Amino acid sequence: MKDKIAIKVDDLTVAYNFKPVLWDVDLSIPEGVLMAIVGPNGAGKSTLIKAMLDIVKPIAGTIEIFGKPYKKQYKEVAYVPQKGSVDWDFPTTALDVVLMGTYGSLGWIKRPGKTEKKEALEALEKVGMLEFRSRQISQLSGGQQQRVFLARALVQKASIYIMDEPFQGVDATTEKAIINILKELRKSGKTVVVVHHDLQTVPEYFDWVTFLNVKKIATGSVKDIFNDDNLTKTYGINYKVSLLQ
Amino acid sequence: MSVQEYFSLVLTDYTLRTITLGTAILGIVCGMLGSFAVLRKQSLLGDAISHAALPGIVIAFLITGAKTSNTLLIGALISGLIGTFWISGIIKKTHLKSDTALGLILSLFFGFGMLLLTFVQKMPDAQQAGLDKYLFGQAATLVESDVWLMAVVMGVSLVVLIIFWKEFKVLHFDPDYSKSLGLNTYVLDVLMTTLIVMAIVIGLQTVGVVLMSAMLLAPAAAARQWTNNLGIMVFLASLFGALSGIFGTAISATSNNLPTGPVIVLIAAAIVVISFLFSPGRGILFREIRHWKNRNDLQLHKTLYFMFEIAKTHNDISHPHKIKILNNFQGYTRNSLKNLEDRAYITVDGPMWSLTQKGYDKAMNLYNQQDNTHD
Numbered sequence: 251m252k253d254k255i256a257i258k259v260d261d262l263t264v265a266y267n268f269k270p271v272l273w274d275v276d277l278s279i280p281e282g283v284l285m286a287i288v289g290p291n292g293a294g295k296s297t298l299i300k301a302m303l304d305i306v307k308p309i310a311g312t313i314e315i316f317g318k319p320y321k322k323q324y325k326e327v328a329y330v331p332q333k334g335s336v337d338w339d340f341p342t343t344a345l346d347v348v349l350m351g352t353y354g355s356l357g358w359i360k361r362p363g364k365t366e367k368k369e370a371l372e373a374l375e376k377v378g379m380l381e382f383r384s385r386q387i388s389q390l391s392g393g394q395q396q397r398v399f400l401a402r403a404l405v406q407k408a409s410i411y412i413m414d415e416p417f418q419g420v421d422a423t424t425e426k427a428i429i430n431i432l433k434e435l436r437k438s439g440k441t442v443v444v445v446h447h448d449l450q451t452v453p454e455y456f457d458w459v460t461f462l463n464v465k466k467i468a469t470g471s472v473k474d475i476f477n478d479d480n481l482t483k484t485y486g487i488n489y490k491v492s493l494l495q
Numbered sequence: 496m497s498v499q500e501y502f503s504l505v506l507t508d509y510t511l512r513t514i515t516l517g518t519a520i521l522g523i524v525c526g527m528l529g530s531f532a533v534l535r536k537q538s539l540l541g542d543a544i545s546h547a548a549l550p551g552i553v554i555a556f557l558i559t560g561a562k563t564s565n566t567l568l569i570g571a572l573i574s575g576l577i578g579t580f581w582i583s584g585i586i587k588k589t590h591l592k593s594d595t596a597l598g599l600i601l602s603l604f605f606g607f608g609m610l611l612l613t614f615v616q617k618m619p620d621a622q623q624a625g626l627d628k629y630l631f632g633q634a635a636t637l638v639e640s641d642v643w644l645m646a647v648v649m650g651v652s653l654v655v656l657i658i659f660w661k662e663f664k665v666l667h668f669d670p671d672y673s674k675s676l677g678l679n680t681y682v683l684d685v686l687m688t689t690l691i692v693m694a695i696v697i698g699l700q701t702v703g704v705v706l707m708s709a710m711l712l713a714p715a716a717a718a719r720q721w722t723n724n725l726g727i728m729v730f731l732a733s734l735f736g737a738l739s740g741i742f743g744t745a746i747s748a749t750s751n752n753l754p755t756g757p758v759i760v761l762i763a764a765a766i767v768v769i770s771f772l773f774s775p776g777r778g779i780l781f782r783e784i785r786h787w788k789n790r791n792d793l794q795l796h797k798t799l800y801f802m803f804e805i806a807k808t809h810n811d812i813s814h815p816h817k818i819k820i821l822n823n824f825q826g827y828t829r830n831s832l833k834n835l836e837d838r839a840y841i842t843v844d845g846p847m848w849s850l851t852q853k854g855y856d857k858a859m860n861l862y863n864q865q866d867n868t869h870d
Contacts, residue, residue, distance in 0.1 A: 267590065303675045324677035331671050340534060340668045341723045350665045354676035359658050386723040402672075 254281040255317075256410055256441040257302055262311035264297050271297045275311070275466045279443060281409075283458035284436040286446040289484055293463040295445040296332070299412050302443075303329050315410065325355060328403035330413040333395045338388045344398045345383040348373055351405035366405075373401035378427055393424030400428060411435060411442045418447065429455050450494045452476060501745045510635075511748060517637040518744045518759060520645040521701055522736030524652055524694045526714035530725075530732045532691055533715040534667045539594060540582070540688075542708035543601040545695045547578025549608025549704050552629050553615055562625065564641055568696050571629075575692045578604050605704070632703030632756030634744060645697045652690050656729070659683060664725055702756040713763035714739065720774035739763035796861055798824065798831050799840055803858030806850040815847035 259277040263270060272294040279285060287295045300306040302313055304320040315323035328351070351373070352366040362370070374380045377397040382390060390398065396416055403411055411432075417425050432442050436457070446452065452459060453472055461467035461475075461484040468480045481489035505511050532541055548571035555570025556562065578600050585596040615626060628636065656663065665673045666683050674680050691711070698707050718731035743759030775781050801824045806812050818832070832848070835841045840854030850858075 300671070303671075305671050305674045321677070324675065327675065329672055329675035331669065335671060336669045337534075337536070341719065341725045341728050342664075342668065343723070347668070350661075350668070350672070350676075353661050353665055353673075354678070356661070358662075361661065 255279065256281040256283075256315070257443070258314045258317075259298075259302065260312045260314075262298070262301060262313065263309045264294070264301055264306055265309055270464065272301070272308075273465050275462075277460060277466055277469055279441060279460075279469075280458070281441050282436065282439050284432055284442045284444075284456050285458035285460060286444050286452050286456040287460045287462055288446055288449060288452065289462040289467075290486070293484075295462055296414055298462060299329075299414060299443065299445060303327065303412060325406075326408055327410045327412060328406035328408035330399050330403045330411070330416055332414045332418065333392065333399055334418075335414075338390070338395060340387065342387060343383065344379060344385050344387055344390065344394075345370055345374065347387060347398050348401045348405055351402040354406065369405045369407075370401070373404040374398075376404060376431065377401045391421070393420040396420050396424060397427065400431065404431075409440055411440060413442070413444045415445050415447060417451075449481070498745050498749050501749050505745075511744075513639055513642055514634050514637050514748075514755070515741055515744050517642040517645055518634055518701055518740030518755070519737045520642065520649050520740075521694075521698050521710065522714065522738070522740035522759075522763075523733040524645065524649045524736075525698060525710040526718070526732030526734070526736030527649075527652055527656065527729055528687075528691050528694045529711035529713075529715035529736075530718065530729045531663060531667055531687060532711055533719065534725075538708070538712050539597045540579070541691065541695060541711040543582060543597040543604075544575045544579055544692055545699065545704050545707035546601045546608075547604035548572070548575040548696060548699055549629065550574050550604055550611055551577075551608075552699070553608060553611040553626060556615065556626060557611070564636070564638075564700050565644065567629075568644075568699065571696045571699055572692065574604065575696060576689070579688055579692060608704075628703075629699050630703050630705055631754060632699065632701045632706070634701045634747070634755035634759075637701060641697075641700060648693050648697050652694070655686060655690060659686070663687065702759060706756055706760045709760045709763060710736065710739075713760070713767050717763075717767045717770040720770040720777050723776070735763065735766050739766065795831055795834055795838075796858075799835060799854060799858050800861055802835075802841065802848070802850055803855065806855065812855045813842075813849040813851065815844065815849040818843070818846050818848055821848075 255278050257277070257279040259275055262272055262275040262277075264272040275298065287298060289295050297306055301308050302315075302320070304313075304324075313320060315326055320327070345367075348370040349362045349366060352362050352369065356362065356366070371380065371383065374383050377400050379394060379397050379401060382394060387395065387398065400413075400416065403413075416428055420428070432444070432455075435442050444456070446456070453476060456472055458470070459472050459476055460469040461480050463484050463486075467484045468475045476491065478490045481491065501511070505515050529541070532538060551570035551572070551574025552567045553570075554574070555567045559566050561567070582593075582596050582600050585591055585599065586593050591599075612626060625636075662673070662678055662683055665676070666678065666680055670680060694711065695707050698710055702710050714732040714735035715728070717735050718728045721731055722728050739759050739762040743762045744755055746762070747753040747755040747758040770778070772779050773781075798821070801821070802816075805816055805820070806814065821832070832841075832843065835854070836843050839851055840857055841848050841850055
């Protein structure tokens, strides 16, 4: 089942101001996995996914989405940025933000029409935000903002979903709602890549995991590689899976 | 001449009409594009660009010897663009933060411009007289061709905004995400910056290098206060810009010795102050009122909740209790009792109060909300 490669990263090196953030990273993400990228602060997790999305330009290395460069495949990929990366005081509503997910497939000049609006409302309903559709986005709670971002990615109807810390600063209800949607996505054959902070929930939420600390430490199924050895190699101190519970 | 006379003259007098039309169009262009500069947190960029335009004006004069505004404005455009590219270059290539880069380019170019200006003014022939009007602007020198140029810039800006409306919207809200959508954010950025530089350049003759950025920012900042919709914000900013231009020109034309540019900017600033104080959603006045009302509500809810705690010990929630027992509770006053009765949360009968079904439900819900946050 897991023979097709969704994202292939080869010899990726990224540096900001001469300091390497990612060093010679090789990574193959099979299609249909729900994968966590874990690692300490400054390990380059966000940079890795930004490089996959062609937002950050690498010094060396290539990235392929289903065998082709990102520029040719952007319709296959939906991105959920960290919710702290934007100014939520922007003059717009929840529905309008979700509609932005349709902008990539619409051409120049064309505005979202009835079909797009219907899809956006469906996505809002899916994340449980339908009643907040006309709400100014600064009036939403942190968890609600995160759900709006997820809905925006859902309307893109992509094959690959890449998310930057979607569980950061959200309430428990939102976390449950999001993870249920992610598991649903995987069930329908989508590939989901999540930068994740909470090691404790990795075995419960994900089936695939990548350990990253500037270099790639390990990647594989949670069952096989989520162990004391890799945790220690990534975080530098004597970590034990048993201590996480 | 009074302001009323002015407005009757505007339609007939050629010069007044030209100037008024010019300042109004300038206001519209600046409001339209300024909205995006404000949302992108690039307020200072306008200031840097306008100051950076000064050396271009003087150099254009030195090279061509011409004093026609179009030639000088091309010089302003070129040096404004150079300044802009240097700013983004400094930010990209060094560790300097953007405010430092802006300040650096602003003072460097403006200082150089002032140096050239002083040099030119000491030259023997009288040709150069009037170049210093670009410092604070002089609307009276606007002629029909200047207004046409402004109208063209307005038309181009409008068309570009209409074509790339959704692209600009997502770019200004979430630049990384718009890249992931496959949009060419570099081209969009260059396009928007070029439009802003053009808007600044056409305003130099009227408002001047020093105050030009206010024309860009003030209408947009005011418009943001009145709406949560980007389209309406851009429209309102254009309207406020136009009003500033028209009334600024009217006031300066009707009283001697009032310079047009600064008056226009002051009118725009007045609109900002009014908007910040009195806009219904975000204005300070209404926010304070809401704040005060919320605090009052909170007091009431606390009292109601205290009553609920007493009432729920009985099978009948409307079982009467003595008002006296409320004296132990801190938030309780005669007034709050009256308020609770007005809202039909309780009924008062002589020295006794009892909770109504409505009051019971309300208190119950308060409890639930508190409970949810701990979930």
